[in-house]
Amino acid sequence: MRSGFEPRLDAFMDMLDEHEDQCVMQAQALAERLMDARKARRNEPDWQERGGSLALRVRGRGSKGSGSFRAEWVVMRRVTATAKDLQLARKGDPKAKYRTFYTTLPKGGRNNKYPDSRLLKHARDWEAELILEIESEVAEVRKQAKIIADLRSRTAKYIAYLLED
Numbered sequence: 001m002r003s004g005f006e007p008r009l010d011a012f013m014d015m016l017d018e019h020e021d022q023c024v025m026q027a028q029a030l031a032e033r034l035m036d037a038r039k040a041r042r043n044e045p046d047w048q049e050r051g052g053s054l055a056l057r058v059r060g061r062g063s064k065g066s067g068s069f070r071a072e073w074v075v076m077r078r079v080t081a082t083a084k085d086l087q088l089a090r091k092g093d094p095k096a097k098y099r100t101f102y103t104t105l106p107k108g109g110r111n112n113k114y115p116d117s118r119l120l121k122h123a124r125d126w127e128a129e130l131i132l133e134i135e136s137e138v139a140e141v142r143k144q145a146k147i148i149a150d151l152r153s154r155t156a157k158y159i160a161y162l163l164e165d
Contacts, residue, residue: 016152021061027058030141034055034127054076073135
C-alpha cells in the first residue's frame with residue numbers, strides 16, 4: 001500500500017537524525033567542559049586526591065559499539081604497565097609506562113539520570129558539584145535522545161506498514 005507520504009516520512013527521519021546529532025554535540029560539549037575544568041586544576045595539589053577519575057563518554061549513532069546515542073559515566077584508572085609494555089617504553093614510547101582502564105558505571109533503573117551517590121563515590125571533592133551539574137544537563141539530553149529514538153522506531157514501523165503489499 002502506498003500513501004504518497006513516503007518522501008515526507010523520509011525527510012522526517014532525516015530531521016530526527018539531525019536532532020540526534022545535536023544531542024551528541026551537546027553532550028560532547030558537556031564532557032569537554034569537565035575535562036577543561038580538570039586540566040585547569042592539574043597543577044594544584046589536590047587535583048588528584050583519589051586514584052580514579054570520572055569522565056563522561058559520549059557515543060552517537062553509528063559510532064563503534066553503539067547503535068544509538070549514549071552518554072555514560074566511566075571511571076578512568078591509570079595502572080602501571082606490564083613488562084611487555086615497559087619494553088616498549090624503553091624503545092621510546094613514553095605512554096607505554098601506564099595503561100588506562102575504563103569502567104562504565106551502571107546507571108541503574110530506567111531513569112535518565114545517574115544517582116548522585118554513585119557519581120559522588122568516584123568524584124573528587126573539588127569536582128563533585130560540577131559533575132552533578134553536568135549530569136543534570138546530560139540527563140535532559142538523554143531524555144531528548146530517547147524521545148527521538150522512540151519517534152524513529154515508530155516512524156520506521158509506520159513506513160514498513162505503508163510499504164506492505
